[in-house]
Amino acid sequence: METLRVGSKGDSVRSLQLLLNQRGYTVDVDGVFGDESEDAIIDFQTKAKLNADGVVGEMTWNALLKNEVKTFVSKINKSTYLVNEKSFYPEAFAKKNIVLHHTAGWVVQKGTKDKASMNHVAWWNSRNNEISDTQGRVSTAFSIDYHGNIYQHFDPKFWAYHLGLGRAKNYLDKQSIGIEITNEGYMKRNTMVILYGLQVILKSNTIDHKMNQYT
Numbered sequence: 001m002e003t004l005r006v007g008s009k010g011d012s013v014r015s016l017q018l019l020l021n022q023r024g025y026t027v028d029v030d031g032v033f034g035d036e037s038e039d040a041i042i043d044f045q046t047k048a049k050l051n052a053d054g055v056v057g058e059m060t061w062n063a064l065l066k067n068e069v070k071t072f073v074s075k076i077n078k079s080t081y082l083v084n085e086k087s088f089y090p091e092a093f094a095k096k097n098i099v100l101h102h103t104a105g106w107v108v109q110k111g112t113k114d115k116a117s118m119n120h121v122a123w124w125n126s127r128n129n130e131i132s133d134t135q136g137r138v139s140t141a142f143s144i145d146y147h148g149n150i151y152q153h154f155d156p157k158f159w160a161y162h163l164g165l166g167r168a169k170n171y172l173d174k175q176s177i178g179i180e181i182t183n184e185g186y187m188k189r190n191t192m193v194i195l196y197g198l199q200v201i202l203k204s205n206t207i208d209h210k211m212n213q214y215t
Helices: 011-022 037-045 060-075 122-131 166-173
Strands: 096-103 143-144 150-152 176-181 185-188 191-195 198-201
Touching: 011 037, 096 198, 166 176, 166 185
Parallel strands: 096 176, 143 176
Antiparallel strands: 143 150, 185 191, 191 198
């Protein structure tokens, strides 16, 4: 992270100010590191037993973000949608990549009590129960549902096939963490939206995200 001090400006300062407000300080989120931000940082550093110099370096960033990571991890649901033991390989590998997928978005596996955005988990369990040992176990370590809830399906240090590259390149499956983002399909640029089950919505009936809003 960027080292910040009085006079610093920009998005990193805004992020810092948001973090300070989450810690109970009252700081304007204006992207300008002024006396108000410095006073809050010095107080935070003092309480965290850091060098209280008002400069936000690596140690101060780490202290500010430490609880954020703990809070985020604590919100991951690790019990509701677990896959069965045949849906992943209990072999630990170092991870180098994160891969985002999208699911069908509604009923993939009929006859389950799972909500539509998560019934792909039942399909994984059913499919993997029926395959032979020579076929790959398919699933991802995590899914994110329509409402942003995060579910862990198995310990991400383990692995499963999720890239569709076959056994010859399964080292890529082993070194990556797969995340399913539930939605109802994908957009084909400038023409139409393709929904699961080959349902089509014309481009004229969709609303674009303007790219210049994010630049």
